[in-house]
Amino acid sequence: MNDSNEPAPALPGRDDVEAAAARIRGHVRVTPVVQPGAGFVDGDAELYLKLECLQHSGSFKPRGAFNRVLSQTQLPEAGLIAASGGNHGAAVAYVARELGLRAEVFVPEIAAPAKIARLRDYGAVLRIGGRDYAEALAASRLRRDESGALEIHAYDEFAVVAGQGTLAREFEQQAGKLDTLVVAVGGGGLLAGLLAWHGRNVRVVAVEPERSAALHTALAQGAPCDVEVAGVAADSLGARRAGRIAFALAQANALTSVLVADDAIIAAQLRLWSQLRVVAEPGGAAALAALLSGAYRPQPGERVGVVVCGANTDPGLVA
Template sequence: MTASATPVRVRDIEAAAGRIAGHVRETPILALESGAFDIAAPIVLKLESLQHSGSFKVRGAFNSLLTLGVPAAGVIAASGGNHGAAVAYAAGRLGHRAEIFVPEISSPVKVARLKDYGAIVHQTGANYGEALAASRRRVEETGALTIHAYDQAEVLAGQGTVAREFERQATAIGGVDTLLVAVGGGGLIGGMAAWTGGRMSGPRLKLVAVEPERCPTLHAAFAAGSPVDVEVGGLAADSLGATRVGTLMFPIAQRAVDDVVLVPDEAIRQAQLALWSRLRLAVEPGGATALAALLAGRYQPARGERVGVLLCGGNVDPATLA
């Protein structure tokens, strides 16, 4: 795919930012003190875990619902939990009916939140792929609008607003060189890469994808040269457990994602507990995955490198952080 055929461009992300303004939060950044987490590099956290519905995904959900016509049957989505919560929240705010299909591994906290947002919840299938298949059958029955968790242009454009927002915020405090981003199906890093790779002026923000060792979708796709199915499991599977990355994001990632690193579950858990114990930030395993790359030494900053870390989700039971 050539640059001219990119399904999501900078102008689409600019339009999405204007469209969803007033519906989503501008989440804060936090510049940490020198030596935080025993890392020599300066670290700036982007607290997207404080977003409406508990994750960045509400950006893509609002952009999709505000761009596409929603029929009387409402909207249907399949999700490991966070995408469903985002769609349910956005649909409720805009007055639409929502049905959400989640796999059986979804956390009780996320399922409860879906119901709190007024969605009809179907918990079915061993993984996201099986929940997605069930949601597609339901769409055929009802004629409802479907919003894909990551492989949809409107979703990518909405998620790309995270990079646009972070770039502006970080520039105001001296900028960062690199941003670590967790990957599941790739909608977030695909949208962010469309922004960073499509900018024609100024230094480009280096994007590093971080995946759990047991959910290596982008790593496997890069090795194969195209999206491929992988077996998924482990601590962060409920939010990062897509069985393959999206076809729309992959050519964007090939151009603008600089590296992919894998982290073990133990490092993800360590990062999650460190964020709680040191900063009192309640972050789910998927949300802590990017920081795990630093704590485990899987990403080692160069001397003087300023590193941004995206905390992408906060849907966690606080009792698990004790």
């Protein structure tokens, strides 16, 4: 199915990210940036890691979820509803708990046990079903229409994208002007937020698993389209179709799109643990995998920022 006949989506920019940063201040953590030092990856790039895996609920997702909810002038009695591979659902559940709202979250059967446990800990009404995120989303929308709850889309919504863009703004304040930002992509909400903030001022490298490459395929074909979803990071990066906002911003700005194998993702997880004692889920380590595998090779002296975007996994699988 081609989206070419649909109206172009509204695209957030720097002013929207600034407004989001003011709105969510005090609700999200300022996560640390570390320089792992020489030898962490090959070459002579100046590397900065943004440890967004230490954000509330274990990923960057509360930024967008808080901005979406706090942007509303009135909230329905039914509360919030979302579909998720796990991380977004945990963020929505966390936001609901913090703001005293009800949350209902739909996740597919591939959702990791660690993510399901976190959702339950936050008190969300949990619905498990469907083989992937797309099927969970379809079920959540039937329930949304029935209940009247506010949908918090995982990646393809203006306020959600603007909220994710606060990560780029914060990273820039911490590390200064970077030449390149490397980020993992599922549906593209975080990527879109980075592009909303930086535009063409920073090279953005979009990293996807070889077996779940919705944006890479969309860019090759000229429009978002359905792809098969599989692999070690399918629960967090396994969008069947890239978001329209992410696709539009990717087309409008300088973007490098690369793919990484599952083995490279696992190696990046192990590198983060063995050298930094940082636990990252597969999706959270995918951006680093692009540097370790050579899918992206920085120039000597290039100032490269890498987003470690999620940590919702069983630590025993990494350590």
